[in-house]
Amino acid sequence: MTDLIKDRLAKAVKSADRAYYRLVLVVGESGSGKTEVIRKYAHTLQSEIMNLNLILSEQLLGYTKKQRALRLPGLIEDLIESELSPIIFDNIELLFDINLQNDPLRVLQGLARNHTIIASWNGAVSNGKLNYAAPGHPEHRVYDTSDIIIVSLNG
Numbered sequence: 001m002t003d004l005i006k007d008r009l010a011k012a013v014k015s016a017d018r019a020y021y022r023l024v025l026v027v028g029e030s031g032s033g034k035t036e037v038i039r040k041y042a043h044t045l046q047s048e049i050m051n052l053n054l055i056l057s058e059q060l061l062g063y064t065k066k067q068r069a070l071r072l073p074g075l076i077e078d079l080i081e082s083e084l085s086p087i088i089f090d091n092i093e094l095l096f097d098i099n100l101q102n103d104p105l106r107v108l109q110g111l112a113r114n115h116t117i118i119a120s121w122n123g124a125v126s127n128g129k130l131n132y133a134a135p136g137h138p139e140h141r142v143y144d145t146s147d148i149i150i151v152s153l154n155g
Contacts, residue, residue, distance in 0.1 A: 005037050006044075009118070009151045013086055016116055016149050022085070023112035025121040027130065028153030034120040035090055037153070041118070042088050053091040055079060069101040073110055085116035092119055096132060096139040104132070105143050125152045 009026060016022040028034045042049050059075050060068045072095075080087050095104035111117050123132040130148060132141040 002033060002037050002040060005033075005151065005153060006040050009037060009041050010044075012149050012151050013116060013118065016112075019149060021109040021112040021147065022116040023108055024086075024116075024118045024149045024151060025108075025130070026118065026151050026153065027121045027123055027125055029124060030122055032153040034122070034153060037151075038088055038090060038118060038120055045086070047084075047086070047088060049088045049090050050079070051091045052076070052089050053094045056094050065099060068099070072100055072102050073107050076107065076111060080111065080115055083115070086118050087111075087115050089117065089119040093122065096141065098138050104141065105130075105148075124154050125150055 009024065012024045016024050026034045026038055038049060056072070056075065059079075060072070063071060089108075092104065092108075094100070095102065095107055108117055108119055121130070121132065123130065125131070125145060128145050130143040130145050130150065133139045
Protein backbone atom coordinates (compact mmCIF):
# COMPACT_ATOMS: atom_id res chain seq x y z
CA MET A 1 0.00 0.00 0.00
CA THR A 2 2.70 2.51 0.92
CA ASP A 3 4.55 1.78 -2.35
CA LEU A 4 1.42 2.67 -4.32
CA ILE A 5 1.05 5.91 -2.38
CA LYS A 6 4.79 6.59 -2.72
CA ASP A 7 4.34 6.30 -6.52
CA ARG A 8 1.38 8.72 -6.36
CA LEU A 9 3.60 11.08 -4.35
CA ALA A 10 6.36 10.90 -6.96
CA LYS A 11 3.83 11.79 -9.71
CA ALA A 12 2.45 14.64 -7.60
CA VAL A 13 5.95 16.05 -7.06
CA LYS A 14 6.59 15.89 -10.80
CA SER A 15 3.35 17.77 -11.52
CA ALA A 16 4.21 20.34 -8.84
CA ASP A 17 7.17 21.47 -10.95
CA ARG A 18 4.65 23.15 -13.29
CA ALA A 19 2.49 24.67 -10.53
CA TYR A 20 2.55 28.22 -9.16
CA TYR A 21 2.96 26.81 -5.65
CA ARG A 22 5.24 23.80 -5.75
CA LEU A 23 3.63 22.34 -2.67
CA VAL A 24 2.52 18.73 -2.22
CA LEU A 25 0.60 17.80 0.90
CA VAL A 26 0.50 14.20 2.09
CA VAL A 27 -2.82 14.23 3.91
CA GLY A 28 -4.08 11.68 6.41
CA GLU A 29 -5.44 11.27 9.88
CA SER A 30 -3.08 10.58 12.76
CA GLY A 31 -1.67 7.05 12.41
CA SER A 32 -2.54 6.72 8.70
CA GLY A 33 1.08 6.22 7.59
CA LYS A 34 2.07 9.69 6.33
CA THR A 35 5.49 9.55 7.94
CA GLU A 36 6.20 6.09 6.54
CA VAL A 37 5.28 7.22 3.02
CA ILE A 38 7.43 10.34 3.09
CA ARG A 39 10.27 8.41 4.75
CA LYS A 40 10.27 5.87 1.91
CA TYR A 41 10.10 8.66 -0.65
CA ALA A 42 12.95 10.56 1.03
CA HIS A 43 15.00 7.37 1.08
CA THR A 44 14.64 6.96 -2.71
CA LEU A 45 15.88 10.54 -3.12
CA GLN A 46 18.61 10.11 -0.51
CA SER A 47 17.10 13.15 1.19
CA GLU A 48 16.43 14.11 4.79
CA ILE A 49 13.07 14.85 6.41
CA MET A 50 12.87 18.04 8.45
CA ASN A 51 10.91 17.81 11.70
CA LEU A 52 9.47 21.34 11.75
CA ASN A 53 8.13 21.06 15.29
CA LEU A 54 11.57 20.28 16.68
CA ILE A 55 13.51 22.77 14.58
CA LEU A 56 11.08 25.68 15.05
CA SER A 57 10.57 25.12 18.77
CA GLU A 58 14.34 25.40 19.26
CA GLN A 59 14.65 28.49 17.06
CA LEU A 60 11.64 30.34 18.48
CA LEU A 61 12.66 29.93 22.13
CA GLY A 62 14.67 33.14 22.26
CA TYR A 63 11.90 35.36 20.87
CA THR A 64 8.95 37.07 22.49
CA LYS A 65 5.41 36.01 21.55
CA LYS A 66 5.10 38.93 19.11
CA GLN A 67 8.54 38.31 17.58
CA ARG A 68 7.71 34.63 17.06
CA ALA A 69 4.66 35.50 14.98
CA LEU A 70 6.64 37.96 12.87
CA ARG A 71 9.73 35.82 12.37
CA LEU A 72 8.20 32.42 11.68
CA PRO A 73 8.14 32.49 7.83
CA GLY A 74 11.63 34.00 7.67
CA LEU A 75 13.07 31.41 10.03
CA ILE A 76 11.79 28.59 7.85
CA GLU A 77 13.00 30.31 4.68
CA ASP A 78 16.48 30.69 6.21
CA LEU A 79 16.38 27.03 7.19
CA ILE A 80 15.72 25.81 3.65
CA GLU A 81 17.43 28.42 1.46
CA SER A 82 20.47 26.27 0.72
CA GLU A 83 18.57 22.94 0.56
CA LEU A 84 17.93 21.10 -2.69
CA SER A 85 14.34 20.48 -3.77
CA PRO A 86 12.20 18.73 -2.87
CA ILE A 87 12.28 19.72 0.78
CA ILE A 88 10.33 17.33 2.97
CA PHE A 89 8.61 18.45 6.18
CA ASP A 90 7.06 16.20 8.79
CA ASN A 91 5.52 17.19 12.12
CA ILE A 92 4.26 20.61 11.07
CA GLU A 93 1.73 21.00 13.91
CA LEU A 94 3.59 23.96 15.43
CA LEU A 95 2.62 26.02 12.37
CA PHE A 96 -1.01 25.77 13.55
CA ASP A 97 -0.31 27.24 16.99
CA ILE A 98 -2.79 30.11 17.31
CA ASN A 99 -0.19 32.16 19.22
CA LEU A 100 1.96 32.31 16.08
CA GLN A 101 -0.85 34.12 14.24
CA ASN A 102 0.12 32.72 10.85
CA ASP A 103 -1.88 30.87 8.25
CA PRO A 104 -0.06 27.52 8.00
CA LEU A 105 -1.08 26.82 4.40
CA ARG A 106 -0.04 30.31 3.28
CA VAL A 107 3.33 29.91 5.03
CA LEU A 108 3.93 26.62 3.19
CA GLN A 109 2.75 28.08 -0.12
CA GLY A 110 5.08 31.06 0.31
CA LEU A 111 8.01 28.70 0.77
CA ALA A 112 6.85 26.68 -2.24
CA ARG A 113 7.31 29.58 -4.63
CA ASN A 114 11.08 29.00 -4.63
CA HIS A 115 11.33 25.35 -3.55
CA THR A 116 9.38 22.17 -4.08
CA ILE A 117 7.93 21.38 -0.67
CA ILE A 118 6.42 18.10 0.50
CA ALA A 119 4.65 18.30 3.85
CA SER A 120 2.70 15.81 5.90
CA TRP A 121 -0.71 17.24 6.86
CA ASN A 122 -2.60 15.74 9.76
CA GLY A 123 -6.19 15.98 8.57
CA ALA A 124 -8.56 14.91 5.85
CA VAL A 125 -9.94 15.87 2.47
CA SER A 126 -13.71 15.87 2.20
CA ASN A 127 -16.14 17.47 -0.28
CA GLY A 128 -13.40 19.52 -1.92
CA LYS A 129 -12.15 20.86 1.41
CA LEU A 130 -8.86 20.29 3.20
CA ASN A 131 -9.34 20.07 6.96
CA TYR A 132 -6.99 20.32 9.90
CA ALA A 133 -8.20 19.48 13.43
CA ALA A 134 -11.80 18.98 14.48
CA PRO A 135 -14.43 21.73 14.30
CA GLY A 136 -14.42 23.67 17.55
CA HIS A 137 -10.72 23.04 18.17
CA PRO A 138 -8.76 26.35 18.35
CA GLU A 139 -6.42 25.19 15.56
CA HIS A 140 -9.21 24.01 13.24
CA ARG A 141 -8.69 25.10 9.64
CA VAL A 142 -10.61 24.47 6.42
CA TYR A 143 -9.23 25.25 2.96
CA ASP A 144 -10.56 24.91 -0.57
CA THR A 145 -8.52 22.25 -2.40
CA SER A 146 -8.69 23.78 -5.87
CA ASP A 147 -5.06 25.01 -5.99
CA ILE A 148 -3.49 22.41 -3.73
CA ILE A 149 -1.70 19.24 -4.84
CA ILE A 150 -2.79 16.54 -2.41
CA VAL A 151 -1.84 12.92 -1.94
CA SER A 152 -4.54 11.61 0.37
CA LEU A 153 -4.07 8.53 2.52
CA ASN A 154 -7.75 8.43 3.44
CA GLY A 155 -9.01 6.87 0.24
